[in-house]
Amino acid sequence: MNKTMRLGNMLKEEYVIPDLKAETKGAAISELLSLLNQNSPGINALKIRDLIFEREEIENTSYGHGFAFxxxxxxxxxxxxxxxxxSKSGLNEKTPDNIPLSVVVILLTPSHISKLxxxxxxxxxxxxxxxxNLxxxxxxxTAADVIDIIWQSAVQVEKELTAKDIMRRNIATVTPDDTLKHVANMMFKHRLSAMAVVDENENLLGQIADKDLIQAALPDYKALINNLNYAF
Structure with missing residues (x-):
């Protein structure tokens, strides 16, 4: 099984700007996020921008060689x-090697995925x-030219992930002695369709799902469970 893929295959033309109008890295980030929001309207670009800028205050993401991540x-x-x-002419940004910053690559990833x-x-x-490459x-x-250049470089990305890489670590749990009413309320609160049942030492004993509650004849909670926004 091929466990790698070319870096160029991970980019989409609709998220590439071959000639930024921005003159600073901050403005370039905003310009890219505006494009992202345009092509993915459900994403809160302003919230993401705040997260990126907060990280920039902690650590400058200018990598050197004309790139920032x-x-x-x-x-x-x-x-x-x-x-x-x-940026064809380079951005007004301090860099670790004094090479003008020309390429800004924004990486956005869900909180439960880190390895990729x-x-x-x-x-x-x-x-x-x-x-x-710079x-x-x-x-x-064009955006297609950009992706083709990256693809032609033949740089590879490991693509095989394991369950450990994407599993949720901080999960809501219930105990064997919790009432079914409490379980139903917890599912609703955390928007889950199933929950792990653990003992006092957090050892996994089993799982309880929304269907289990329905089958246990809880008519008062059937409507509640049917309205859950499933996370799985």
């Missing part, structure tokens, strides 16, 4: 989203270290 982990997205913008983000960031860093990107005229 601002990023955020947020449940505003369901999967890894990559936005890429290129790290693998993708590592692949972009490898791509950035080849000086020819010049090739700056000469690109």
């Amino acid at each position: 601002p990023h955020a982990r947020t449940d505003e997205v369901d999967d890894l989203i990559i936005g890429l913008g290129i 983000y790290l693998q993708t960031l590592s692949a972009f860093a490898a791509f950035a270290r080849n000086e020819a 010049e090739n990107l700056k000469s690109a005229e």
Whole structure:
């Protein structure tokens, strides 16, 4: 089984700007998020921008070699989203190696996925270290050209993930002695269709699902459960 994929295959033309109008990294981030919001209207671009800028205050994401990788982990997205913008003349931004910042790559990932983000960031860093790639990107005229240049570089991303990489770690649980009313209320509160049942030492004993509650003849909660917004 092929466990890798080319970095270029992870980008979409609708999230690429081959000629940024922005003059600073902050403005470039806003320009890319505006494009993202335009093509994915359900995403709260303002909230994501605040998350990215908060991280920028903690650590400058300018990588060097003309690249920056601002990023955020947020449940505003369901999967890894990559936005890429290129400044032909360079952005007004301090960089660790004094090479003008020309390429801004935004990485957005759900809070429960981390490995794919790290693998993708590592692949972009490898791509950035080849000086020819920067010049090739700056000469690109269209979004399709940008993606083709990255694809032709043959940089690979590990794509095989395990259950551990995407599992939820902080989950709501119930105990064997909790009433079914309490279980139903917890499902509604946390928008779940099933919950783990654990003992006093947090050892897993089993699972209880919304269908189990219905089958247990809880007519007062049937309507409540039918209105749950399932997380699974």
